[in-house]
Amino acid sequence: MNQEPTRMPQRKRLASGQLLIDGKWRNASDGATVPTVDPTTEETITEVAKATLEDAESAVASARRAFEAGDWSRLHHEARAKILFRVADLLDERAEDFALREAMDMGMPYRDFLDVIMPHCSGLFRLFGGLAMHAMDGAYRATYEPHTRILTRREPLGVVAAITPFNFPLALTCSKVAPALAAGNTIVHKPASDTPLTALALAQVILDAGVPDGVYNLVTGPGGTLGDALVRHPLVDKIAFTGSTAVGQNIIRNGAATLKHTTMELGGKSPNIIFADADLDAAVQAAFWGIFWNKGEVCVAGSRLLVERPIYDEVVERLAALANAAVLGDPLDPRTQMGPLASKAEFDKVRQYVESGKASSARLVAGGDVRKIDGRGLFIEPTVFADATNELKISRDEIFGPVLPIIPFDGDEEAVRIANDTPYGLAAGIQTRDLSRALRLADRIAAGTVWINTWHKYHPNGPFGGYKMSGYGREQGAEALESYTQYKSIWANIA
Numbered sequence: 001m002n003q004e005p006t007r008m009p010q011r012k013r014l015a016s017g018q019l020l021i022d023g024k025w026r027n028a029s030d031g032a033t034v035p036t037v038d039p040t041t042e043e044t045i046t047e048v049a050k051a052t053l054e055d056a057e058s059a060v061a062s063a064r065r066a067f068e069a070g071d072w073s074r075l076h077h078e079a080r081a082k083i084l085f086r087v088a089d090l091l092d093e094r095a096e097d098f099a100l101r102e103a104m105d106m107g108m109p110y111r112d113f114l115d116v117i118m119p120h121c122s123g124l125f126r127l128f129g130g131l132a133m134h135a136m137d138g139a140y141r142a143t144y145e146p147h148t149r150i151l152t153r154r155e156p157l158g159v160v161a162a163i164t165p166f167n168f169p170l171a172l173t174c175s176k177v178a179p180a181l182a183a184g185n186t187i188v189h190k191p192a193s194d195t196p197l198t199a200l201a202l203a204q205v206i207l208d209a210g211v212p213d214g215v216y217n218l219v220t221g222p223g224g225t226l227g228d229a230l231v232r233h234p235l236v237d238k239i240a241f242t243g244s245t246a247v248g249q250n251i252i253r254n255g256a257a258t259l260k261h262t263t264m265e266l267g268g269k270s271p272n273i274i275f276a277d278a279d280l281d282a283a284v285q286a287a288f289w290g291i292f293w294n295k296g297e298v299c300v301a302g303s304r305l306l307v308e309r310p311i312y313d314e315v316v317e318r319l320a321a322l323a324n325a326a327v328l329g330d331p332l333d334p335r336t337q338m339g340p341l342a343s344k345a346e347f348d349k350v351r352q353y354v355e356s357g358k359a360s361s362a363r364l365v366a367g368g369d370v371r372k373i374d375g376r377g378l379f380i381e382p383t384v385f386a387d388a389t390n391e392l393k394i395s396r397d398e399i400f401g402p403v404l405p406i407i408p409f410d411g412d413e414e415a416v417r418i419a420n421d422t423p424y425g426l427a428a429g430i431q432t433r434d435l436s437r438a439l440r441l442a443d444r445i446a447a448g449t450v451w452i453n454t455w456h457k458y459h460p461n462g463p464f465g466g467y468k469m470s471g472y473g474r475e476q477g478a479e480a481l482e483s484y485t486q487y488k489s490i491w492a493n494i495a
């Protein structure tokens with residue numbers, strides 16, 4: 001965000017993407033491929049393998065064999081940690097290639113990726129590499145009988161299928177893969193069909209770092225068939241999922257027959273509350289970037305803005321001015337603040353929400369239209385609706401795009417009531433100079449993350465996840481290891 005302009009990297013045609021199974025790159029068993037499209041140019045970047053059900057079977061079998069072989073699952077923790085540190089270093093070394101892939105595939109500004117996403121991703125491998133050194137330790141416990149002891153031991157779950165969404169594809173893969181590998185699991189990763197390009201480069205990094213063959217497998221293809229096959233497979237122990245609430249619910253249902261472990265990182269409709277005593281310059285910046293960073297394709301976007309009445313008109317005016325001045329453009333251009341939406345399907349969906357807002361009682365104060373840059377691209381203007389109520393469709397649904405309804409309120413009680421009046425509970429923000437009030441309200445808002453006088457802060461150490469329909473389980477932080485391990489109690493008679 002807000003970087004000094006530097007040189008503009010050039011697009012390049014990438015080699016077609018294959019599947020990684022048992023340490024070898026190969027085509028889909030029937031040779032099928034699908035194009036992945038650059039939303040800025042609307043041209044095909046490259047073809048990517050479309051895995052068959054037979055490929056899913058091979059990938060799971062490979063992960064299972066590798067798990068049972070023990071070259072990873074029983075490897076000494078320090079050796080595992082060293083390899084994870086090597087993954088981190090290789091990610092940093094290849095950062096520009098990853099940034100190019102994410103900019104071309106997802107429309108994320110290249111500089112944002114280098115400044116924010118890549119340090120987070122390599123940081124995840126460093127954190128979990130460190131945790132691998134001791135987090136699997138157990139305990140030696142007394143019982144009622146003086147001659148018996150319980151030895152507790154933490155073990156990996158087995159085969160983890162990681163199913164990831166189209167937004168922040170690398171970060172949301174690393175947040176699963178780093179703890180899963182640290183704990184000794186083996187993995188089959190299925191990235192989103194729209195943005196598979198960084199997954200291919202990550203799989204190569206993992207191979208190059210020395211993770212044994214079969215421990216990490218990558219299959220690309222459609223969620224409804226390929227993803228579903230992983231969810232139902234009896235040899236998969238856990239589904240680590242990030243995506244929409246509707247697909248998450250499906251996965252829980254379909255995984256129930258084989259009693260899958262699941263973590264669910266799902267949708268959000270996060271309230272950002274600005275009180276009249278806030279530092280207005282900072283609060284308006286937090287509100288602007290809270291919704292418009294990565295063109296609103298962020299699960300924790302501040303997608304409902306609640307503003308206290310005494311400052312309401314001023315905040316609306318300032319946000320509209322910022323939105324109207326935002327620089328839309330090629331994500332590779334260092335001057336760009338907002339790129340295109342990631343795919344035509346997302347573009348069409350968000351457009352419908354913009355129309356729904358226009359037809360509602362809310363007042364359009366900025367944006368509201370699509371844009372072409374150099375005659376092409378899936379751009380939607382940063383769009384602000386003032387005088388919204390929390391009952392409107394644009395205030396209730398997760399739009400997942402650059403659309404912000406602003407809702408006025410009076411006082412703490414009304415702010416908390418509106419903030420919590422949503423099925424979701426992923427994130428929230430409180431902008432005020434009164435820290436006591438901020439901490440009191442943070443306790444009362446049902447959300448997995450609460451930002452005070454800021455937005456979009458992340459660190460590998462901070463547990464991340466949802467309340468309510470935004471999911472369960474935590475990624476990042478030492479807490480994440482809980483959902484990739486299980487405890488065993490070994491009873492010993494020492495008489």
Ligand code: NAP
Pocket residue numbers: 163164165166167172190191192193194221222223224225226227228231242243244245247248250251264265266267268298299300398400426465466470471
């Ligand atoms: P999505 O449509 O739910 O897809 C997510 C993943 O699930 C994709 O890989 C998809 O494959 C796969 N999938 C689809 N149907 C499946 C099925 N029946 N069985 C197994 N897998 C299936 O989500 P998205 O549109 O990519 O991502 C946006 C959503 O993710 C938003 O709701 C956003 O809030 C949420 N999100 C949450 C977080 C968080 O941390 N809480 C972070 C980022 C995003 P295909 O791509 O092939 O369809």
